[in-house]
Amino acid sequence: MGIGIGETDYWGNGYGTDAMRVLLRFAFDELNLHRVSLSVYAYNPRAIRSYERRGTRSKALCDRS
Numbered sequence: 001m002g003i004g005i006g007e008t009d010y011w012g013n014g015y016g017t018d019a020m021r022v023l024l025r026f027a028f029d030e031l032n033l034h035r036v037s038l039s040v041y042a043y044n045p046r047a048i049r050s051y052e053r054r055g056t057r058s059k060a061l062c063d064r065s
Contacts (some may be wrong), residue, residue, distance in 0.1 A: 017050045
């Protein structure tokens with residue numbers, strides 16, 4: 001799954017964070033998963049902050065251009 005909000009007028013309104021909240025709730029509560037992993041590019045600090053707000057811990061960041 002990818003979360004992309006292309007229209008900059010909608011950035012910073014919490015849509016990506018909300019999508020992550022719904023996805024994680026489904027993964028843990030409905031699918032009974034114990035761990036979820038994700039990839040994020042280092043040049044995307046908004047996504048990194050969103051994931052950190054949801055309680056994710058960083059293992060490594062991708063540094064691909």
